[in-house]
Amino acid sequence: MTSPGSILIVGASAAGLSTAEALRRHGYQGRLTFLDAEPHLPYDRPPLSKQLLSGAWEPPRVQLRGQAQLDALHAEFVLGEPAVALDPAERAVTTVSGRVLRGDVVVIATGLTPLRLPGQDHLEGVHVLRALDDALALRHALSAGTRLVVVGEGVLGAEIAATARTLNLEVTLAGMGGTLLNDQLGQVIGAMLAEKHAERGVRLRLGVAIEELTGAAGRVTGVRPASGEFLPADMVVVAIGSRPATGWLEGSGLPWATVWSATRDAVPPRGCTPSATWPPSSTKGSAGGCVWRTAPTPPSRRRWWRPTSSAPTARTRRSLTSGPTSTTSRSRRTACRRRRPR
Template identity: 60%
Template sequence: MSHSDCAHVLVVGASAAGLSTVESLRRKGYQGQITVLGDEWHMPYDRPPLSKQVLSGAWESDKAQLRSAEDIRSLGAEFLLGDAATALNVESRTVRTQSGRALRADAIVIATGVRPRTLPGQPDLAGVHVMRTLEDSLALGAALREGARLVVVGEGVLGAEIAATARTLGAEVTIAGPLSAPMAMQVGPLVAGVLGELHTERGVRLRLGTGVSELLGREGRVTGVRLASGEELPADLVVVAIGAIPCTQWLQDSGIRLDNGVVCDARCRAADGVYAVGDVARWEHEKFGLIRLENRTNATEQAAAVAETILGSDRPYVPVPYFWTDQFDAKLQVHGVLRPEAEVQVVEGEVAARRFVAVYRTDGLVTGVLGWNMPKQTRLRRQEILDALFTPSPIS
């Protein structure tokens, strides 16, 4: 499909990835019709602050909005909010919605994101929270009183961030999860161990290395969590942060390949004229294989790549993944891929001083770089990943 044939682009998902797609199309000169369908009633807002600034009350919720009303108007796109997509017909490129709309377009961009995984019995108990939407953040923030006993189920990035924010607000916080340290899966044992020490020093209790077997409740309200070890952790509030599931249920009968996301080729194309961006997209990265990235940077970069493809470019999307996390006074930045089996070497600063840069190597090649409170040095080291991945090997 050439640029000139594309009179109408439909973006399904009014999130960061969806908005970035619209902005990229307009920035690259696309003059056609753009429609954005969103299941929430909000204009696009940013999700990373939900577990930090919005949860702590440092930001009013409107500060999480990604663009002003004026900026949105200047895009000349039609936003249809509070209406979820329910089906896609790939042949006619038509999306049906909950309210009964049928939206036809020349190109469709799927940006429906992810939804939180839940535990059995979770919907029936008051006081059990998840963190995905603005409402989720505001509801937990309102419930987090000084001295409230909070159990965070899940030791990943989101769980660790929520625990840090809640502890800063004066709650009594415990993190429970099957891995041995916070973010062990994302950063490997060395850095996860240091993160565990930081949380412990700040008064977060770690009950790690054992899964959660059930939520405990009385009269419809959560009272605690039972671990697989049999130990019971009393709680006034529980946050379940055990990962997310791509929102693809509406695509079940579309014929599009679904496997932990919308499966796409190297150009983020799921079918002719149908693309996916952001947390929901699982595409063929020419260096890392089939990957799906749940981070803010990818939402923006992938959207720009798909906009270019819609407008006739033919380049694979080959980013160096990047994410960051803020917990207490620690800012961690991660470039590339930190494989669990990687060999980790601290190349700048000192772990003991909690200012350092670590390089992750797999089979002798640098695949990832992690910085702890050393943003500039970390960014400079990113080049080593590019060199390792994109420099042709000399012929021996």
């Protein structure tokens, strides 16, 4: 088999960089080009919600490789140019500026993109945390505000809440799961983590769907869970999961691109679990649906459409501050269940 003359890697992060390094390690001598939507050389995301968010580290420290190591790859980096289309037959990728890059082989390593709540993009003060620039924007907001609400009781939400508490902010963590990280760690360990967060001053509102982000003059003012309570906030972080960043592959003819880009459809890809529902009460009448968490969840944990009947342990009861899930959110979950393909 002949070696391809050129390889175009779309996505210059951990996966794309490892691919290039492995190729060179195995003797590949052809042309290597990276294309990435972000303007930064490859960096590590795990510190974004920890050391970088807390201010302990500055951006240069999160770089995955030093300049000498990158130079040794003899690769071209085209940065700050999102890919918007792929022509598989031509092996051609078009960028947002209209530039066309070609490779004998095209590697798709575009990772994930965060799920959003409806309406959040129109409100200032609502953040997601996926990229370095997101982390810097959130860090700046944390230094200027006092009340943070984190929506999402998964790993990222829990990390952000914990980091924000070290900065002495008033932090509320709200999510649909009955404990923290329930999907990843189960109820017992999740409840222990919830207890730790509560001990450190994180206000927990668990087991509630977030119905609405509220705002005034274009700025977020708080979050309204299905329980009807109002959680005031100067800033909100939405950490409700992510989906593959494959929107740019729509129309390419790649079959899975269509499946994964249908994230907001009422019918989820098999094995996905809904992580939020809409419309929120403020936008009733608009097209409704479910946001689907893309990580498959074992059937035993699919509580969203089959709520567990097991009673919380004494420890769980002590550590959870929220009341039972409202009828409204339960009926929405039922609606989601009905739309699920057989």
